Amino acid sequence: MANVVLRNVRKTYPGGFEAIKGIDFEVGDGQFCVLVGPSGCGKSTLLRMVAGLETITSGEIDIGGRIVNQIEPAERDIAMVFQNYALYPHMTVYNNMAYGLRNRGMAKPEIETRVQEAARILEIGPMLDRKPRQLSGGQRQRVAMGRAIVRQPKVFLFDEPLSNLDAKLRIAMRVEIRKLQRRLATTAIYVTHDQLEAMTLADILVVMNGGIVEQIGNPLEIYQKPATTFVASFIGAPPMNLIPLDGAELHAQFAGDSRSETEAGILGIRPEDLSILPASETVGGFALELMVDAIERVGPETFIYGARAHRDGKPAISRKPGELPPGEVIVRVPGQIAPAIGERIVATAPRDKLHLFSADGRRRIDL
Amino acid sequence: MEKSAYFKGRLLPYLLLVPQLVITFLFFYWPASQALWQSFLREDAFGLSSDFIGLENYQTLFAQPEYYKSMLTTAVFSSLVAVLSLSIALLFATQADKNLKAAPAFKTFMIWPYAVAPAVAGVLWIFMFHPSLGTLARPLRAMGFDWNPLLNGDHAMALVVMAAVWKQISYNFLFFLAGLQAIPKSVIEAGAIDGAGPMRRFWTIVFPLLSPTTFFLLVVNVVYVFFDTFGIIDAVSGGGPAGATTTMVYKVYADGRLGGDLGGSAAQSVVLMVIVIAMTAIQFRYVERRVQY
Amino acid sequence: MVEHRPWNDIIAYAILTFGVFIVAFPVYLAVIASTHDAATVVNGNMPLLPGGHALENYYRAVFVGGSRTSREPVGHMLMNSLISATGIAVGKIFISILSAYAVVYFRFPFRMTAFWIIFVTLMLPVEVRIYPTYKVMADLHMLDTYAGLILPLIASATGTLLFRQFFMTVPDELLEASRIDGAGPIRFFIDTLLPLSVTTIAALFVIQFIYGWNQYLWPLLITTQDSMQTIVTGIKKMLTTTDELAEWQLAMATAVLAMLPPIAVVVFMQRLFVRGLVETEK
Numbered sequence: 018m019a020n021v022v023l024r025n026v027r028k029t030y031p032g033g034f035e036a037i038k039g040i041d042f043e044v045g046d047g048q049f050c051v052l053v054g055p056s057g058c059g060k061s062t063l064l065r066m067v068a069g070l071e072t073i074t075s076g077e078i079d080i081g082g083r084i085v086n087q088i089e090p091a092e093r094d095i096a097m098v099f100q101n102y103a104l105y106p107h108m109t110v111y112n113n114m115a116y117g118l119r120n121r122g123m124a125k126p127e128i129e130t131r132v133q134e135a136a137r138i139l140e141i142g143p144m145l146d147r148k149p150r151q152l153s154g155g156q157r158q159r160v161a162m163g164r165a166i167v168r169q170p171k172v173f174l175f176d177e178p179l180s181n182l183d184a185k186l187r188i189a190m191r192v193e194i195r196k197l198q199r200r201l202a203t204t205a206i207y208v209t210h211d212q213l214e215a216m217t218l219a220d221i222l223v224v225m226n227g228g229i230v231e232q233i234g235n236p237l238e239i240y241q242k243p244a245t246t247f248v249a250s251f252i253g254a255p256p257m258n259l260i261p262l263d264g265a266e267l268h269a270q271f272a273g274d275s276r277s278e279t280e281a282g283i284l285g286i287r288p289e290d291l292s293i294l295p296a297s298e299t300v301g302g303f304a305l306e307l308m309v310d311a312i313e314r315v316g317p318e319t320f321i322y323g324a325r326a327h328r329d330g331k332p333a334i335s336r337k338p339g340e341l342p343p344g345e346v347i348v349r350v351p352g353q354i355a356p357a358i359g360e361r362i363v364a365t366a367p368r369d370k371l372h373l374f375s376a377d378g379r380r381r382i383d384l
Numbered sequence: 385m386e387k388s389a390y391f392k393g394r395l396l397p398y399l400l401l402v403p404q405l406v407i408t409f410l411f412f413y414w415p416a417s418q419a420l421w422q423s424f425l426r427e428d429a430f431g432l433s434s435d436f437i438g439l440e441n442y443q444t445l446f447a448q449p450e451y452y453k454s455m456l457t458t459a460v461f462s463s464l465v466a467v468l469s470l471s472i473a474l475l476f477a478t479q480a481d482k483n484l485k486a487a488p489a490f491k492t493f494m495i496w497p498y499a500v501a502p503a504v505a506g507v508l509w510i511f512m513f514h515p516s517l518g519t520l521a522r523p524l525r526a527m528g529f530d531w532n533p534l535l536n537g538d539h540a541m542a543l544v545v546m547a548a549v550w551k552q553i554s555y556n557f558l559f560f561l562a563g564l565q566a567i568p569k570s571v572i573e574a575g576a577i578d579g580a581g582p583m584r585r586f587w588t589i590v591f592p593l594l595s596p597t598t599f600f601l602l603v604v605n606v607v608y609v610f611f612d613t614f615g616i617i618d619a620v621s622g623g624g625p626a627g628a629t630t631t632m633v634y635k636v637y638a639d640g641r642l643g644g645d646l647g648g649s650a651a652q653s654v655v656l657m658v659i660v661i662a663m664t665a666i667q668f669r670y671v672e673r674r675v676q677y
Numbered sequence: 678m679v680e681h682r683p684w685n686d687i688i689a690y691a692i693l694t695f696g697v698f699i700v701a702f703p704v705y706l707a708v709i710a711s712t713h714d715a716a717t718v719v720n721g722n723m724p725l726l727p728g729g730h731a732l733e734n735y736y737r738a739v740f741v742g743g744s745r746t747s748r749e750p751v752g753h754m755l756m757n758s759l760i761s762a763t764g765i766a767v768g769k770i771f772i773s774i775l776s777a778y779a780v781v782y783f784r785f786p787f788r789m790t791a792f793w794i795i796f797v798t799l800m801l802p803v804e805v806r807i808y809p810t811y812k813v814m815a816d817l818h819m820l821d822t823y824a825g826l827i828l829p830l831i832a833s834a835t836g837t838l839l840f841r842q843f844f845m846t847v848p849d850e851l852l853e854a855s856r857i858d859g860a861g862p863i864r865f866f867i868d869t870l871l872p873l874s875v876t877t878i879a880a881l882f883v884i885q886f887i888y889g890w891n892q893y894l895w896p897l898l899i900t901t902q903d904s905m906q907t908i909v910t911g912i913k914k915m916l917t918t919t920d921e922l923a924e925w926q927l928a929m930a931t932a933v934l935a936m937l938p939p940i941a942v943v944v945f946m947q948r949l950f951v952r953g954l955v956e957t958e959k
Contacts, residue, residue, distance in 0.1 A: 517720070
C-alpha cells in the first residue's frame with residue numbers, strides 16, 4: 018500500500034523533444050488515478066516513467082515515501098498491465114503469472130497459493146495449463162491482470178489495457194477492474210484516451226494535453242467545472258458547445274453579473290443542458306436560434322445538429338476533425354423529440370449551466 | 385530500425401560479441417588483408433623471402449591472355465546460367481502457381497537439387513554425358529553428333545552450364561513461386577475483366593509485378609555462378625579442356641595450387657573481391673529500392 | 678487463374694511433369710548405376726532399371742573403399758561430413774544469436790561499428806580468400822582437423838542478420854514485462870528470447886547444415902589426409918584415375934549416400950527449409 022507523488026517531473030528526449038513538461042500530482046493510498054488525454058499527450062510516457070521503463074530527465078517520482086528515480090522497474094514494487102498484454106507466448110498461463118515470483122526467489126508453495134488465488138478471483142482457473150494463443154482476447158486480458166495481482170505490488174499500472182477488446186467486453190472488464198481494485202485496495206494509475214473509461218474509473222482524473230496537466234480533480238467536478246476549453250471539449254460526449262462571443266454579446270448575455278466585465282470570451286454549453294422550444298415561444302435566460310442541419314436518433318436520445326442564424330453571414334467551416342464548425346451547435350434531447358431538417362428551433366439553457374472561458378480558452382471565468 | 389526497449393549492460397554486450405568478432409577477425413579480416421598485402425609481394429619459390437614489388441603482380445596478371453579468357457568464360461558462363469535457370473524456373477513456377485492440387489507435390493520434387501552438393505551434381509552430369517559411358521551421350525553419338533565434353537571446349541561448357549542450371553532451378557523456382565503467390569489475385573482478375581488474355585496478362589501485369597524478385601534472383605544467381613559452381617567445374621571438367629571452363633574463381637584455385645604463385649593468386653583474389661563488392665553494392669541499392677516499392 | 682479451361686490444366690501438368698523428370702533423372706540414373714557391376718556401367722549400355730549389385734556396391738563403398746586405389750571407406754567420410762556440417766550449423770547459430778542479441782538489445786559504444794564489422798563479411802565468400810585463409814589455418818596448426826573444417830566457414834553474417842531481423846519483430850513489451858518481473862539480460866535471453874527463437878534456429882540449422890555438408894573447395898584444401906576428407910570431396914577423388922579404371926558404380930553409390938542426408942533434410946523439413954531460405958536472403 019502506498020501513495021505516489023510526482024514532483025515537477027520532466028522528460029526530454031535526446032532529440033530535444035519535450036514529452037513531459039513539468040508535472041506534479043499525488044495519488045493517495047488505495048486511490049484509482051486515471052491519466053486521460055489525446056494520443057501523443059504524454060500520458061503513456063508518464064506511466065512508463067513511473068514504471069521505470071523510461072528515464073526521468075528531472076523531477077522526482079516517489080512511491081510509498083521512497084524516491085524511485087534510479088531504481089530498476091523490478092525493484093519499484095509495481096505491476097503493469099500492457100496494452101497488448103505482453104504475455105510470454107511460450108509459457109503457460111500458470112507460468113506467466115509465476116515467472117515474476119520465481120525470479121524473486123519465492124518459495125514454490127507460496128507461488129502456488131498466490132497463482133491459484135489470483136486464478137480464482139479472475140475465474141481463469143481452468144486455463145492455467147494453456148498457452149496465451151489458445152485464449153480469447155478477454156481471457157488474455159485476465160491473465161495480464163493476474164500477472165499483476167499475484168505480485169501484490171504497491172501500485173498497479175495500466176497502459177490502455179482495454180483498447181484491444183471489443184466494445185461490449187470493454188465495458189464488462191471496466192467494471193471488473195474497478196471492483197478488483199476496490200477489493201484489493203491497491204493504488205492504481207491507469208492510462209486511457211477514452212474519456213468515458215476515465216470518468217467511470219477514476220477517483221482522481223488527470224487530464225493531459227501536450228505534455229502538461231490541464232486539470233486534476235474528481236471526475237464529476239471536472240465535468241461540471243472544466244478549467245479550460247480543452248478539458249471542456251475532451252471530457253463529455255458529445256463535446257461541450259463552444260461559442261466565441263465578443264464584448265458586446267458577452268455584456269448582453271451576462272448583464273448583471275461579474276462575468277459581463279470580460280472583454281471577449283468563449284461561451285460553453287453542454288449539449289444536454291440545452292432544451293428546445295418551438296421558434297414562436299418567447300424565452301427567458303439564454304437562447305440560441307438554430308436551423309436544424311442533421312439529426313442523429315440513437316434511441317434513448319436524439320442529437321440535433323443546428324446552425325446558428327449567422328449575423329455576419331460567415332459560412333460554417335469546420336476547424337479540426339471532431340470539432341464543431343463555428344456556429345454549429347449540438348443539442349441532446351430525449352429520444353421522442355425530433356424536429357424536421359430545415360426547421361427553425363430555439364435552444365435554451367438556464368443561466369447557471371453556462372460556462373465562460375477566456376478568449377484563449379486557457380482560463381475559466383466564474384461568477 | 386532500432387529497439388526502443390533495451391538493456392543498459394556494460395560488459396555483457398561485449399562478451400556476447402566476442403565469439404563472432406574473434407572468428408571474423410581470424411578467418412576473415414586477417415586472410416583478406418593478407419591477400420591484399422601478398423598481392424604486392426613476390427615470394428621466392430621456397431617461400432623464404434619476399435620483396436615488395438608494388439603493382440607488378442597486377443601488371444603481370446592483366447598482361448596474361450589467359451586472365452582475359454577466364455573473365456570472358458566467367459561472363460559467358462554467368463549469363464547462360466542466369467538466363468536459362470531463371471527462365472526455366474519461371475516457366476515451372478507459373479505452372480505450379482495455377483492452383484493445381486498437385487502443386488505442393490511438384491514443389492517437393494522441384495526443390496531437392498538445391499540439397500545436392502555442386503560437386504556431386506557435377507559428377508551426376510558427367511556420368512550422364514560421359515562420351516564413352518554416358519546414358520545420354522550414346523544417343524547423341526548415335527545420331528552422328530560428335531559429342532565429347534572431355535576434348536571439346538564448347539561441349540564442356542555446355543555440360544557445366546547444364547549442371548549449374550539444374551542445381552539452381554530449385555532456388556529460383558521457390559522464390560518465383562513465392563513472388564507469384566504474393567501478387568494479389570484481384571489484380572489479375574481486374575486484368576481479365578479489362579479483356580487481357582492469359583499471355584498478355586502475364587507480360588503486362590504479372591511479369592512487371594514480379595520484377596523485384598527477378599532482379600534479386602539475377603544478382604543471387606550471378607553470385608552463385610561466381611562461387612558455388614566451383615565444385616561443378618572441378619568435377620565435370622577440371623577447368624578444361626584447354627581452359628575452356630576456367631572461371632575466375634577456378635583460376636585463383638588452379639594458379640595457387642598448381643603454380644604456387646601466391647602473389648599472382650592474391651592479386652586475382654583482390655580483383656575478385658573488388659568485383660564482388662561492386663555487385664553487392666548494386667544489390668544493396670536495389671534492396672533499398674525494394675523496401676520503398 | 679481466371680480461365681477455367683481444362684486444357685490449361687493439362688498443359689500445366691505436362692510442363693511440371695517434364696520439370697520433375699529433368700530434376701529427377703540425373704539422380705535416378707545415379708541410383709541405377711549404383712546397383713550394377715563395374716562392367717555393366719562402363720560398357721556404355723547400362724540398362725535404365727536397377728541391377729542386382731546394390732548390396733555389394735554399397736557394402737564396399739561404405740566399409741571397404743575402392744579396390745584399385747587404397748581409399749578411405751565412405752562410412753568414415755560420412756562421419757566427417759556429419760561432424761563438420763553439424764559443427765558449422767551449430768557454430769554459426771551459436772555465435773550469431775549471441776552477437777545479434779548484443780546488437781539489438783543493448784546500447785553501448787561501438788555498437789554500430791561491431792555490426793558493420795560483422796556485416797561486411799556477407800560480401801566475401803570463403804572462395805575469394807582461400808589461400809590466405811589456408812595459410813592462417815596452417816599457422817594455427819589446424820590443417821586436417823575438424824576445427825579447420827568448421828571455423829572458417831562460420832565466419833559469416835547471414836545468421837546474425839537473420840536473428841537481428843527476428844529479434845526486431847519481438848514486441849518491446851515482452852522485454853519490459855520481463856524487466857518488471859525481475860529478469861535481467863541473461864534471464865530474459867534464456868527464459869524468453871531463446872524459446873521464442875526456436876523456429877528461426879531450426880530454419881537456420883537446416884540451411885547451414887546443407888551449406889556445410891555441401892562444402893567442396895575448402896575441405897579439399899584443408900584436408901591432406903584421406904582420413905579427414907568429407908564425402909563430397911571423396912567422390913571426386915574416386916574418379917581422378919583414368920576414366921576406364923574409375924569405379925563408377927562405387928562413385929555413384931557414394932554420390933547417392935552424399936545426397937541422401939541433405940535431400941532428406943530438405944524434403945522432410947520442407948517448411949523450415951523454405952522459411953530459412955527466404956529469410957536468410959531478405
